[in-house]
Amino acid sequence: MTRKKRRLYFVSLGLLALGAATALMLGAMGDSLLYFYSPSDLAERPVAEGQRFRLGGLVEEGSVDKAGDTVRFVVTDMVNTVPVVYTGILPDLFREGQGVVTEGHLDAGGTFSAANVLAKHDETYMPKEVADSLKDSGYWQEGADGPPAGAPAAAQGAVRAYQ
């Protein structure tokens, strides 16, 4: 075996081992890499009352109730829902059917008390006229229609579905 060949095998084997190690590590880290829990994640693995975490999903249609600075709404992933209460300034993109990520804790009644609310933007980009004509022609998919076919529903919740 020439030295070049030996180096080639040595470096390639090293890279393979490294790739395997990384895959195992990421697999083991699992949920700790999630930026937020969906309501279904929460139903599967309950979080202790008062513990801080992030909750993400869609703002349920017709659930937003503003009273002064305090706003109540329901976060849904089309399967499970969690009621949220928040006092403060909402991002511009916040509205019904929009994805949000909120940070806070569950109180005794099972309501999520949010300390801050971030809007989650989707991957769809289009001019206003196109969006309007899509709505007119009935091709518009609002969150209530469920996730688009093929979306990894388990991994992403239904957050991808609000396009």
Add this chain to the structure above:
Amino acid sequence: MHRFANPTRFLRIANAILPWSVAVMVLSLAVGLVHGLVLSPPDYQQGETVRIMYVHVPASWMALFVYTAMAVASFVYLVWKHPVADLAARASAPVGAAFTVISLTTGALWGKPMWGAWWVWDARLTSMLILLFLYLGYMALAGAFDDRQRGSKAAALLALVGWVNIPIIKFSVDWWNTLHQPASVNPVGDSGIAIDGSMLVPLFAMALAFKAYYVTTMLMGIRREIAAAKARTLRLAEVQG
């Protein structure tokens, strides 16, 4: 492969490519900027803020692309010891780092009005920040040794090891819940392209301009390094003679 390892032949090829890559860069940058800033429509949700995408997305693509090119060059250098591969990897690092900085800053500028936060520690943003540190680490390591070859070797190893971060960045938005949205341009897979045609022109024009910029700076960087190596040899010969 060996044909390009000869610096003299490489210089001839580089000098032939350079005027073309500069021309492509200038033309596509002009098209991209005019379409991106003036001709393309505002987005139905984001309004004018969508224009940040025409810099942010191509810069992010380049950050990943340049690192991959650097890793391939490092692999070729480690295995076959081609001097030009080392020069290519060294010339790529600052360009990639600059694109990563552009991606991170434009992302922050977009995130504040859209998400409501300059920065969040989700998987996509964090892995992108790690990429910046990999670039900076590569540059520091490559220049840290008196013996240039040892620096090249150590830095090449770092570039290869760091490459595991690239698929993590790319797929972070699919593997984990992130605040960052999933990819809008997916040539493979069922989601396809989720960007309207009128917005794709500036996006792809800017992407082409950035690619041509990378080719241009890399070739010029290698040319500069070859000249510097020649100068070193000449000085050495003078001292010894």
